[in-house]
Amino acid sequence: MSKISQIEPIVLAQTEKGSATWASVMILVKVTTSDGMTGYGEAVPTLRVINVYNTIKQVAKGYLGKEAEEPEKDYHEWYKQDFYLARSFESATATSAIDQALWDIIGKELGAPIYKLLGGKVRDRIPVYANGWYQDAVFPEDFAEKAKRVISMGYKALKFDPFGPYYDWIDEKGLKEAEDRVKAVREAVGGEVDILIEHHGRFNANSAIAIAKRLEKYNPIFMEEPVHHEDIEGLRKYKKAITTLKVALGERLISLKEAMFYIREGLVDIIQPDLCNIGGITIGKKVVSLAEANDVEVAFHNAFGSVQNAYSLQLSATVNNLYLLENFYDWFPQWKRDIVYDETKVEQGHVKVPEKPGIGVSINEKAIENMKIEPKELDVLEEPVWVVKGTWKHFQP
Ligand SMILES: O=C(O)[C@H](O)[C@@H](O)[C@H](O)[C@H](O)CO
Numbered sequence: 001m002s003k004i005s006q007i008e009p010i011v012l013a014q015t016e017k018g019s020a021t022w023a024s025v026m027i028l029v030k031v032t033t034s035d036g037m038t039g040y041g042e043a044v045p046t047l048r049v050i051n052v053y054n055t056i057k058q059v060a061k062g063y064l065g066k067e068a069e070e071p072e073k074d075y076h077e078w079y080k081q082d083f084y085l086a087r088s089f090e091s092a093t094a095t096s097a098i099d100q101a102l103w104d105i106i107g108k109e110l111g112a113p114i115y116k117l118l119g120g121k122v123r124d125r126i127p128v129y130a131n132g133w134y135q136d137a138v139f140p141e142d143f144a145e146k147a148k149r150v151i152s153m154g155y156k157a158l159k160f161d162p163f164g165p166y167y168d169w170i171d172e173k174g175l176k177e178a179e180d181r182v183k184a185v186r187e188a189v190g191g192e193v194d195i196l197i198e199h200h201g202r203f204n205a206n207s208a209i210a211i212a213k214r215l216e217k218y219n220p221i222f223m224e225e226p227v228h229h230e231d232i233e234g235l236r237k238y239k240k241a242i243t244t245l246k247v248a249l250g251e252r253l254i255s256l257k258e259a260m261f262y263i264r265e266g267l268v269d270i271i272q273p274d275l276c277n278i279g280g281i282t283i284g285k286k287v288v289s290l291a292e293a294n295d296v297e298v299a300f301h302n303a304f305g306s307v308q309n310a311y312s313l314q315l316s317a318t319v320n321n322l323y324l325l326e327n328f329y330d331w332f333p334q335w336k337r338d339i340v341y342d343e344t345k346v347e348q349g350h351v352k353v354p355e356k357p358g359i360g361v362s363i364n365e366k367a368i369e370n371m372k373i374e375p376k377e378l379d380v381l382e383e384p385v386w387v388v389k390g391t392w393k394h395f396q397p
């Protein structure tokens with residue numbers, strides 16, 4: 001048995017920022033054991049880089065000295081301590097990153113990729129969908145042209161937010177703008193490609209319902225976060241009104257029981273847990289089982305960095321009820337790919353399951369050393385940090 005002897009939060013950034021402002025930095029956690037093993041995990045940055053960095057140091061106090069090979073027990077010990085774990089995004093992401101690193105360490109000790117520790121893979125290649133591809137797209141033609149490029153790269157599915165700057169509610173002009181963009185993409189990619197509609201959880205139920213009725217004819221595979229995250233009653237209203245389209249959500253879920261709530265209440269058809277939020281591999285695999293038992297498919301939220309991506313690939317390899325894995329890889333800034341030596345390339349809309357022990361890929365420790373920065377706040381401009389850059393615009397006069 002090896003004890004957890006060190007937990008170090010690391011913030012990385014470069015001038016190249018990528019398509020999603022709130023993912024312009026990466027937060028890593030490096031865990032070291034008493035016998036010198038190391039593992040890496042990734043935490044979620046968004047607008048909370050400093051808070052997450054500091055929270056990792058606090059959560060570390062609960063993990064130091066514990067067995068590195070017992071993430072299940074360690075998680076529950078910490079669950080006991082952290083009264084607000086289920087209500088704190090910062091704590092949930094810090095705990096998740098440490099948990100990932102422990103699974104990395106176990107895999108390395110046993111010489112096996114994480115997927116083998118979980119019962120083995122059900123597929124050799126993970127099907128992914130593209131996100132981040134529509135930076136600076138405003139007019140329908142922009143979306144069409146960029147979508148064609150994505151398809152020419154071999155992707156079979158793509159996600160986008162066609163709602164420009166609309167927020168809370170949408171009017172006829174907004175419905176038409178969204179429809180024109182979606183229509184342009186559908187016409188550009190043809191009938192065989194999956195279109196996934198991202199709402200970023202920003203509408204009231206009536207507006208979301210109007211949107212669904214308007215976009216239904218373009219055959220979107222799912223409608224993601226159609227209403228505000230905390231608007232449970234709005235989501236019930238939406239689910240009741242829209243029975244022909246599937247709802248996807250999950251990136252803001254931070255506990256097993258929260259995931260269970262949405263599944264049990266029939267409020268989600270495709271669940272999108274984020275392994276950097278939900279509780280790492282330890283809780284992520286339990287959400288997968290809950291989903292499977294309830295005929296809900298899984299499409300991990302995977303929008304931040306290359307270490308998150310590597311863990312999402314490991315778990316996705318084992319999931320029978322996997323719909324698709326989100327993928328920003330081709331729209332990452334190069335430095336994020338450098339961290340994993342570009343080992344998780346997307347080919348024909350799929351990623352080969354990485355086979356190295358633990359996390360599955362090599363970690364470029366030298367690159368990490370060179371990219372380290374002090375944690376700092378992100379700038380906040382008129383265009384919210386959660387949209388794909390340069391898309392918060394109207395195109396109609
Ligand atoms: O499903 C997703 O990927 C999330 O809603 C976000 O993470 C944003 O879409 C992304 O960051 C682009 O800004």
Ligand SMILES: [Mg+2]
Nearest residue numbers: 198200224251
């Ligand atoms: Mg989303």
